[in-house]
Amino acid sequence: MSDTPIFDEMWGRDDTLRAPYQGFQTWFDGEEPRRLRAKQREAEELFRLTGITFNVYGRAEAEERLIPFDIIPRIISGREWQKLSKGIEQRVRAINAFLYDIYHGQEIIKAGRIPREMISKNEAFLPQMMGVEPPGGIYTHIVGIDLVRTGDDEFYVLEDNARTPSGVSYMLENRETMLQMFPELFSQNRVQPVQNYPVELLRSLAACAPAGTEGKPCVAVMTPGIFNSAYFEHSFLADQMGVELVEGHDLHVVDGRVQMRTTRGYKPIDVIYRRVDDDFLDPLNFNPESALGVPGIMDVYRAGRITIANAPGTGISDDKAVYSYMPEIVEFYTGERPLLENVPTWRCSDPESLAYVLDNLADLVVKEVHGSGGYGMLIGPTATKKDLSDFRKKLKARPANYIAQPTLSLSTVPIFTNKGLAPRHVDLRPFVLVSPDDIRIVPGGLTRVALKKGSLVVNSSQGGGTKDTWVLED
Amino acid sequence: MLGKTANGLYWMYRYLERAENTSRLVETGQRIALTRLGSTENEWRSVMESAAMLPGYEAANGEVTKDTAIDWMLRATDNPSSVMSSIASARHNARLVRTALTGEVWNAVNGAYMRARTLLARKVNERDLPGILGEIRQGTALVRGATHGTMLRNDIYDFARIGTFLERGDNTARILDVKYYVLLPSVRSVGSAVDNVQWETILRSVSARGGFRMEYGSTLDPRDIAQFLILDRRMPRSLAFCTRKLRDNLGYLDNDYGTRAESYLKADHIERSYLSHDIDAVFDFGLHQFIQKVVGLYAELGAQIERDYRFYE
Numbered sequence: 001m002s003d004t005p006i007f008d009e010m011w012g013r014d015d016t017l018r019a020p021y022q023g024f025q026t027w028f029d030g031e032e033p034r035r036l037r038a039k040q041r042e043a044e045e046l047f048r049l050t051g052i053t054f055n056v057y058g059r060a061e062a063e064e065r066l067i068p069f070d071i072i073p074r075i076i077s078g079r080e081w082q083k084l085s086k087g088i089e090q091r092v093r094a095i096n097a098f099l100y101d102i103y104h105g106q107e108i109i110k111a112g113r114i115p116r117e118m119i120s121k122n123e124a125f126l127p128q129m130m131g132v133e134p135p136g137g138i139y140t141h142i143v144g145i146d147l148v149r150t151g152d153d154e155f156y157v158l159e160d161n162a163r164t165p166s167g168v169s170y171m172l173e174n175r176e177t178m179l180q181m182f183p184e185l186f187s188q189n190r191v192q193p194v195q196n197y198p199v200e201l202l203r204s205l206a207a208c209a210p211a212g213t214e215g216k217p218c219v220a221v222m223t224p225g226i227f228n229s230a231y232f233e234h235s236f237l238a239d240q241m242g243v244e245l246v247e248g249h250d251l252h253v254v255d256g257r258v259q260m261r262t263t264r265g266y267k268p269i270d271v272i273y274r275r276v277d278d279d280f281l282d283p284l285n286f287n288p289e290s291a292l293g294v295p296g297i298m299d300v301y302r303a304g305r306i307t308i309a310n311a312p313g314t315g316i317s318d319d320k321a322v323y324s325y326m327p328e329i330v331e332f333y334t335g336e337r338p339l340l341e342n343v344p345t346w347r348c349s350d351p352e353s354l355a356y357v358l359d360n361l362a363d364l365v366v367k368e369v370h371g372s373g374g375y376g377m378l379i380g381p382t383a384t385k386k387d388l389s390d391f392r393k394k395l396k397a398r399p400a401n402y403i404a405q406p407t408l409s410l411s412t413v414p415i416f417t418n419k420g421l422a423p424r425h426v427d428l429r430p431f432v433l434v435s436p437d438d439i440r441i442v443p444g445g446l447t448r449v450a451l452k453k454g455s456l457v458v459n460s461s462q463g464g465g466t467k468d469t470w471v472l473e474d
Numbered sequence: 475m476l477g478k479t480a481n482g483l484y485w486m487y488r489y490l491e492r493a494e495n496t497s498r499l500v501e502t503g504q505r506i507a508l509t510r511l512g513s514t515e516n517e518w519r520s521v522m523e524s525a526a527m528l529p530g531y532e533a534a535n536g537e538v539t540k541d542t543a544i545d546w547m548l549r550a551t552d553n554p555s556s557v558m559s560s561i562a563s564a565r566h567n568a569r570l571v572r573t574a575l576t577g578e579v580w581n582a583v584n585g586a587y588m589r590a591r592t593l594l595a596r597k598v599n600e601r602d603l604p605g606i607l608g609e610i611r612q613g614t615a616l617v618r619g620a621t622h623g624t625m626l627r628n629d630i631y632d633f634a635r636i637g638t639f640l641e642r643g644d645n646t647a648r649i650l651d652v653k654y655y656v657l658l659p660s661v662r663s664v665g666s667a668v669d670n671v672q673w674e675t676i677l678r679s680v681s682a683r684g685g686f687r688m689e690y691g692s693t694l695d696p697r698d699i700a701q702f703l704i705l706d707r708r709m710p711r712s713l714a715f716c717t718r719k720l721r722d723n724l725g726y727l728d729n730d731y732g733t734r735a736e737s738y739l740k741a742d743h744i745e746r747s748y749l750s751h752d753i754d755a756v757f758d759f760g761l762h763q764f765i766q767k768v769v770g771l772y773a774e775l776g777a778q779i780e781r782d783y784r785f786y787e
Contacts, residue, residue, distance in 0.1 A: 050577075051569070051584050226569055239573040250478050261477045263629065263783040264731050 068465035078474030087340035126313035141309035198240035477784035482571035487637035586613030643716030
């Protein structure tokens with residue numbers, strides 16, 4: 001860890017109010033803390049009544065919990081955003097090209113830019129997808145790029161979520177809540193709207209319909225069911241788009257199409273936005289034990305008669321070992337230098353890196369290559385001796401399963417506490433929609449915030465909260 | 475609409491209706507208990523029988539006592555039809571079909587659930603019972619109001635109504651089934667104090683006391699009561715009313731879908747064959763046999779609706 005003070009997005013490094021927060025600060029100074037505390041409680045009530053909850057994995061009882069919401073917005077200037085979105089667009093374009101290549105000619109391997117085993121031996125690689133043409137050539141229809149900030153102009157990509165990025169419903173509901181509670185803030189500040197996301201999502205999905213789709217494409221959202229941790233989001237998105245929310249047992253392959261069982265018989269679907277993992281998609285083609293999937297859906301997919309968003313097999317680009325090659329991947333497919341930086345990453349499969357990681361474990365963050373949700377990771381500086389020695393054993397036993405990164409000094413944004421504003425670490429997940437027509441990024445995203453003082457873990461499953469994210473109109 | 479969604483809507487509204495009916499039965503039971511001296515366990519037994527909860531109760535608790543009966547009907551989580559379980563099931567189904575509901579309906583059902591969880595968190599004190607029952611019914615009434623005021627009149631609404639009226643008709647029929655003997659002609663002339671209490675109990679169980687008085691004055695007559703609860707089309711919990719609504723809503727579905735479903739024909743048959751006669755014809759048929767017949771036909775109708783609209787497979 002460095003000795004320079006942590007970058008706060010409101011107060012910078014030296015307690016000087018940064019420009020994007022000026023309007024907000026004026027408002028905040030005129031507010032009574034008591035009123036704000038009441039508003040904070042009101043927000044919680046609102047969330048509970050609307051049922052914006054998530055179910056916690058790994059608990060016997062399927063318990064619904066609220067993700068804590070903090071009323072202080074996280075504010076990004078229009079200029080900062082423009083720069084970020086260029087980098088995101090470039091990266092998403094590259095990821096899509098990479099996926100196409102991996103499941104076709106594998107030129108990047110032939111060119112020696114990434115090792116063959118990293119793909120062929122990767123659990124996230126789906127050999128069943130080799131040579132399959134996804135409609136419109138799109139693999140990643142919806143992407144979430146996790147960014148962290150360390151300074152005025154320093155952003156890093158922490159990870160790519162090309163498989164099933166979640167959290168967009170919180171982005172929308174957070175804004176909705178802020179609009180309801182503090183309308184005056186939005187007349188005083190020029191905040192770019194995010195509410196159009198569901199409309200754009202539907203438009204983008206429809207644009208990816210299989211060739212030969214007649215009339216308006218029939219889109220559906222597929223959920224693993226009501227006990228899934230993100231069920232609220234699945235039903236929210238279906239509702240906002242005005243499409244059906246289906247489960248595996250609502251679907252059948254009839255006459256070579258994927259069809260849903262309606263009160264009036266079977267109706268074909270053209271585009272399925274699935275929030276079910278690859279493994280559970282099709283018991284005939286993948287996990288035979290799966291009760292969630294649709295037998296034969298992959299055969300319909302291969303015949304080009306349904307669009308699956310995101311395409312099966314996209315998880316390979318979320319892999320944290322693949323992540324470490326992302327600068328090469330961006331260059332290889334776009335011919336440009338990457339606009340967004342990667343966090344320096346040690347691949348523990350490499351013996352030299354492994355040795356370095358083992359020697360410096362207490363200063364590093366170690367992650368599983370397929371992990372997500374903040375589970376199964378080690379944060380060196382805050383780990384106990386036992387954690388460190390446990391991880392040392394794990395690293396030696398399965399080095400290829402891990403990568404390591406330096407602990408970045410993540411930026412902070414104030415949250416509202418009983419004692420006033422207090423800085424907490426944040427990250428940012430902007431959401432990207434990809435269709436053959438265009439790539440669109442909603443101005444904003446999901447800001448996750450570690451509510452515990454000093455904590456770097458922002459995941460909701462680990463006690464993190466969320467904030468409304470503003471992108472200002474400059 | 476997905477078959478699953480139709481199923482979820484149907485059950486959401488059945489459970490809401492059930493929660494209301496059960497709370498009304500608890501209220502009635504409590505009232506009888508208060509206006510009577512001596513043991514009331516037989517009354518609680520018959521109240522639970524009306525709610526089809528007696529076998530479950532006996533298996534779980536054995537002997538019938540007032541406090542345990544009230545708790546079983548209101549709060550027991552191992553009683554799938556208790557007020558709490560019913561509201562939880564209604565909300566579970568609402569979550570399943572959330573995309574088919576307006577925001578106001580969802581907020582109302584979620585609000586009713588949250589309120590019920592708080593009110594029924596622990597055993598209900600006798601003193602608090604009337605207030606709590608009132609508040610719970612207010613919660614479910616709000617769902618009905620939001621449904622009425624904000625939902626499109628399309629197939630979503632039809633399935634909501636079908637669930638409501640099948641549950642309600644079934645409920646009225648079961649109350650009559652348990653108490654039919656006090657309405658038989660043999661007791662008519664007697665009209666003892668005990669009979670009066672029984673008659674009043676029946677009317678209260680279906681929130682019909684006020685309506686009855688408006689129509690027939692304050693003298694209770696079992697024939698009038700039977701007529702009112704079975705055949706009166708103005709009485710919103712009568713068998714004739716519920717069946718007519720079922721038939722109507724199945725008819726709207728048919729018009730919408732351009733089909734003639736078996737379930738419509740079944741509902742139409744119940745109405746024509748059993749609910750279009752004079753009350754004397756019902757007594758001639760045998761009141762008990764008649765009620766049992768209707769309960770059986772409702773069950774068949776429910777199964778037919780599930781098939782016609784592909785609730786499962």
